[in-house]
């Protein structure tokens with residue numbers, strides 16, 4: 001079947017919870033993908049940062065293949081020989097005592113919420129069922145009913161209530177708003193150090209460290225959802241590193257699975273994660289041998305600092321080029337704002353010229369895969385293995401698309 005036929009069949013037999021670009025990918029290597037007709041595209045989405053290390057990264061594939069032939073699943077009813085290396089390696093990478101492995105990002109966020117509440121009751125001494133968690137406007141933490149219940153995006157929460165109580169939504173980037181929302185029953189502040197789905201929103205400088213201080217002063221856990229921002233994307237291992245901030249709890253996912261399997265985790269010290277005892281939380285697939293083999297390879301790759309360095313250097317180049325694109329030319333300014341850090345950019349197009357969707361479609365026709373988010377914003381997040389020449393070429397294609405608007 002050709003692309004058109006495959007799309008027609010897919011659309012008629014699957015729920016329309018996504019609105020994909022009309023491209024059918026059949027193979028990939030590094031930063032490039034190939035569709036069923038053999039056309040090649042530079043992947044500037046990288047599976048929403050799940051593919052930080054590129055498609056078919058040999059180090060990750062070798063680990064996965066070797067594991068596939070030996071042992072794939074045990075459940076946590078038993079230990080397996082890949083578990084110890086993964087949890088100790090990841091805990092060390094985060095500078096924390098322990099890891100609770102799950103599969104998807106949303107599960108890890110749910111896990112962090114449960115851990116924070118239980119910590120609140122058992123350690124902080126919050127009265128039964130009174131715990132609250134401060135969260136941010138325009139957050140994205142996943143798609144479960146509890147998580148969408150504190151989303152401020154009507155598409156995400158509309159029609160899915162009633163919702164779990166116990167969340168307070170405040171303005172992202174406002175230190176004062178966090179301070180005012182916290183009371184004696186607050187157990188955690190949950191935030192993305194850079195809001196990805198909201199359009200790669202970078203908070204004002206000093207925000208994360210101020211929130212860190214407020215959390216410490218009020219005995220509140222700072223929970224950083226680094227599912228998209230973490231593991232090299234921004235030029236550091238974690239986006240929190242840019243402000244020298246160490247959260248109490250890291251929530252990780254996406255790139256932790258190396259683009260091969262879903263792997264997520266909550267990482268914290270023993271005084272926090274230790275509140276979970278046998279039977280109180282779990283996952284049949286969480287921490288399985290395949291996940292641990294791949295996750296261990298990812299941790300090993302991040303230990304070298306090579307990928308963080310690439311994201312930093314190529315990110316500097318990307319943002320320089322995007323700033324040039326944002327400068328008014330002949331009285332015309334198609335790009336109204338550029339944000340981001342490392343190999344991660346949100347680009348706001350003048351909404352009177354085009355929607356983000358239209359720009360993404362035009363880029364696709366020129367061999368660049370990117371995705372819009374919210375109206376007229378497109379985001380660029382190529383695999384960290386992308387070459388400088390390919391990146392320059394992709395920005396050139398964006399420039400050409402903008403010129404044609």
Ligand SMILES: *Cc1c(COP(=O)(O)O)cnc(C)c1O
Pocket residue numbers: 048103104105106107109140141142143192196197225226227228229253254
């Ligand atoms: C993608 C994402 C999630 C959800 O991860 P899933 O694996 O899709 O459940 C949560 N938080 C952030 C910041 C994300 O980018």
